[in-house]
Amino acid sequence: MAKMTGAVALAKMLEGYGVTHVFMVPAVLRRTMAELEASTGIHRLHVHGEASAAYMADGFARAARRPAICMAQVIGAHNLAAGLRDAYLAHAPVIAMTGGRDPATKFRKVYQEVDDIPSFEPVTKFNATIDDVRRIPDMVRQAFKVSVSGTPGPVHLQFRGNEGQIDQDEADLNPYVEPLFAAIPPFRPRPDPDAVKAALELLQAAERPVLVAGGGVRASNAAGELVKLAELLSIPVATSLNGKDSIPGSHDLSIGVVGTYSRGSANRLVKEADLVCYVGSETGSMTTAFWQVPTLDRAVIQIDINPENLGRNYDLKASVLSDAKMALLAMLDIADTKSAARRKGWIERVNAIKSQWREEYSSLMGSDAVPIRPERICSELSRHMPDDAIVVVDTGHGGMWMGGMYDLRTPGQSYIRSAGHLGWAFPAGLGAKCAHPDRPIVTFTGDAGFWYHVAEVETAVRWGINSVTVVNNNRSGNQSMRGFDRVYGGKQTEQARELWTFTDVNFARLAEQMGAVGLRVEKPGEFPAALAKALDAKRPVIIDVVTEIEAVAPGAVV
Incomplete structure (x- = not known):
């Protein structure tokens, strides 16, 4: 360890984790901003609103598939928290840093001060305060780790001082980073082979199955494996809005987005399916049109990295706890391609429904x-x-x-x-x-x-x-x-x-x-x-x- 300011340690850590942009509304962590200019290539983007800063970091994180940083001083913290709600719902690894109350002056009516921590609690996976400069390294490491692990999501660190002036304090600090947690996914949990076999047997036995690709396919970078499995077994693919780019719309097996903000052909075909297999989807109201597509009595399989999602809304015929890519690879290893022949009639029906939808909207398009x-x-x-x-x-x-x-x-x-x-x-x-x-x-x-x-x-x-x-x-x-x-x-x-x-x-x-x-x-x-x-x-x-x-x-x- 070496003696340094919190600002130097924070700047070194952000650079070490591959951060390239910070979206912020000043003034926050001023000493850190100076260090970023002096010693790194990180761009410090001053924007016009805290919610915008959070949304920019959110867009960055989803596009880059790695954590992104947004910041605000204490008076803007609630606005930043409001901006994290979309990242929380969409599972984007955004790290929010704000100024916060100084223990020495709590409850003395300091200008602009309220307790911001509760506002971050519903929209983050991890929400913590840093009141001692010696805690900056371990708390920043924890923030990156939590944001990308399992189901990704936002985290919040509140730095002591209305502008986070704790970064000016000095101590013996070790600003080492853990590169494993610089992008998603850091871990790829492998599935239980028996669970994979049970799910695959149901898929292969079905005459009218549909795969539904959720945002977990995107997070796992598993689109290629999903499409390959669909092609081998001749199974049409619907997507959630978060999983829309899991399969090109021009693909023969693509039937469109299912649920509320959806394509009519996708909803019709999921309604007709005798088995629906969700991959990396929470089966929420948007993807199921409030559990009408499919109805709650339909046969359902679910593959997800988060055990809390398995069976959340449907009684499952089979479930696989796994990273999406790992589960799909395991299925590909043992898939029986001969089972595709039984779905010839189903694919003909799929093509007919897709054609009907095209004809219905061709004049407007x-x-x-x-x-x-x-x-x-x-x-x-x-x-x-x-x-x-x-x-x-x-x-x-x-x-x-x-x-x-x-x-x-x-x-x-x-x-x-x-x-x-x-x-x-x-x-x-x-x-x-x-x-x-x-x-x-x-x-x-x-x-x-x-x-x-x-x-x-x-x-x-x-x-x-x-x-x-x-x-x-x-x-x-x-x-x-x-x-x-x-x-x-x-x-x-x-x-x-x-x-x-x-x-x-x-x-x-x-x-x-x-x-x-x-x-x-x-x-x-x-x-x-x-x-x-x-x-x-x-x-x-x-x-x-x-x-x-x-x-x-x-x-x-x-």
Whole structure:
């Protein structure tokens, strides 16, 4: 050990764990910020809001598959905690660092001070205080370890002092790092061979099975193994929203996203399945349309790294406790490919249902209507997205349109979505671009979502974060239209429409005023050229697409 400040130790550890960016709202850990400038290549990104900082770190963590850092001083800590909720729901390894109360002045009405620790408790796996500089090394190691182990998730460290001034203290410190915990997954628990055999026998005996790939497939980097098993056994694959990039939408066995924000063909086929096998999915309400797809009496198998998830919502015929990749590899080792022949009729049914869905929406996906139909935007994105692009998608109507209508074409394309917080996608897309500056990052959001963090356009310009953001601009939050229709008896008043409509704003012009590239698309045929121009711009780009306010995403087929 050597005598050093907490700031030096923290800077060395962040560098040792491979951290490249810190997303923060000052002022926090000031001495550490100076050390990061002096001794590392870590970028310190000052952004316009604590929730944005958390969302950027979240997007970075999901895109890079490694921990990302966000920070705020004590007065912004609650806002940072609110921003961690999406990372918690989506299991992203985000490490939040905040200033906190000094034991010497607790309960004396220090300016701006409240107890922030409780606000982090529901949205983190580990939530701790550092009141002695000697604890910085072991607590930082614990934070990285917890964030990536098992089911990943956020952690929070509160540093003593409203700005974390504990980092100025000196002590004999050993800032060693554990590289194993610099990315996910650090461990790959292997399955019980008997459990694998039991699950595989059920799959092979089924006449109408479906595999459902969840976010655990993505976390385990197990998409290749999942697709190979599906091909060997001739089993169609549905996905959750978190697992959407587990199989290209163009694959013959892909049936789409199942559940609430879904594709009708996927829900129909999962309803018809005689066996559903979930891989890395918590079987929550979004993936099952509130346990209607499939119903609770359906035969179900579940593979998961977290024992608490096994059988959480369904009575299981078999379960496998394992890392997803390890379980799928074990299945591939003993799979009986001859069993695929019994599913010839099922695959014919799958293709028929998929064709029916395409026919149902083909006119809308190819519509030349003005204002533009959102289905047409999704179709154009499917066709023109670069082969190595990362797509970042908001919740609400953005999640519904893209979950159901957008298809990935290649295994090299990635898909990341909000776990429920409108406005998440734009800052998360900036974080994803920081993680992969050489890959195209295209964010899809609506004007309702974009308004949340529009100030971060300036952040993107200032730091040269050259992502592309497509805004589905219908001058409203029209996902609320159905709900207000119900309470107003099917016919809304002008005063009722005020509750979900906005001022008509040209976001392209707004972007230009903030130093970004702004492109306005008012006719569907203009979109491919605008996207191509945006991808070549080498600057932050906002594509404002004027769309039909009455266009409402289809509800789940149950």
